[in-house]
Amino acid sequence: MKENAMWYNPLITALLRSPLHGLLSGSYMLLTVTGRKTGRAYTTPVNYGRSGDTLTCFSRRERTWWRNLRERAPVTVRLRGKERRGLGVVVESDEATRAARLRQLYPAMSAAQAARFAPDMVLIEIQLE
Template identity: 45%
Template sequence: MNGNSFISWVLRSPLHGFLSDGMMLITFSGQKTGKKYTIPVGYFWKDGCLWILTSRNRTWWRNLQGGAVVDLLLKRKQVSGFAVTEHDEENVAELLVVYLAQIPQAARGLKVQVENGKPNTEDITRLAKERLFVRVGLAGQCKE
């Protein structure tokens, strides 16, 4: 069982509680094949939207370009949403600051220096070139 399979299993199980506050499963269709894919992703909330940070080098998010309906297993409940990608480096940088304010322990893994609670601007600029966000709106909750 690989890491994604194990995390997916935990998120579907009664043991999900220790992961569900920051991880969920997202199911989407491949743009070319129509095949369904389910992967575990980390998330955080901002303005009623779920935001997923991912690497620009990954390929899964490309299926969401232009917007796509997705299914989520969120805290062991099935919900549907609409996902769009956020590529703009300035917007990504702003979201990274919010993300690190909510999840400060992520700074170390992302190699972002933090002084007096503020992330290093150069680190954020570098990271915005490497990462992007996926915004998932749930019915009636996401403020654009």
Template identity: 40%
Template sequence: MRIPENVVNRVNGCVLELRSSPRFGAAVRRHLTVLTYTGRRSGRVFSTPVGYRRAGDVVTIGVRLPDAKSWWRNFLGEGGPLSLDLDGVDRGGHGVARRDERGRVTVTVRLDP
């Protein structure tokens, strides 16, 4: 099941507006960040809002509906570089995607020092 691109773009736009909202932005940014990466095959730069949990220099991103999304596949195997907007600062890191036996996908990011 693929989600139409125009729907994805609309939802992502709404999320980005909420993140920058004076009223709700701080609360939204505690749970949602913007992940930026370069596509493996296309070489294009992409940014997408994602939910996350952070513990020190490790950020965990749970990918909801992974079969309907493709961005996380850029981080399979050895993973790859990315950046996250955390506390208003772009932080570089290395993300690795794993799919568990139940089909759930998690991207684990180790932030650069």
């Protein structure tokens, strides 16, 4: 969760699209959203948590791709080597809720760390088809 961690996104993306996806696909997936204005597809690797057919992930607020999910919108995920479709949406939540969800997704994260990250994070839920 480093601020300038985007340098490794192309490497993670390549691994998740390869036969070696199993090295990362237990905790990472590729999320593709379509720009509301441009129609351009944006694909980014994200850490995720899963409960049944619901996926949870976060984005740093400073990123822009998540804005395409302010209203429920179709998404595609590459999950454990398979393409799946779903509907994604930003979950409006307070900092305490985001901190609690961060700790669920990252069990090693302390409460203090989660509280520090929560203000800058956006919570996203995806309902798989």
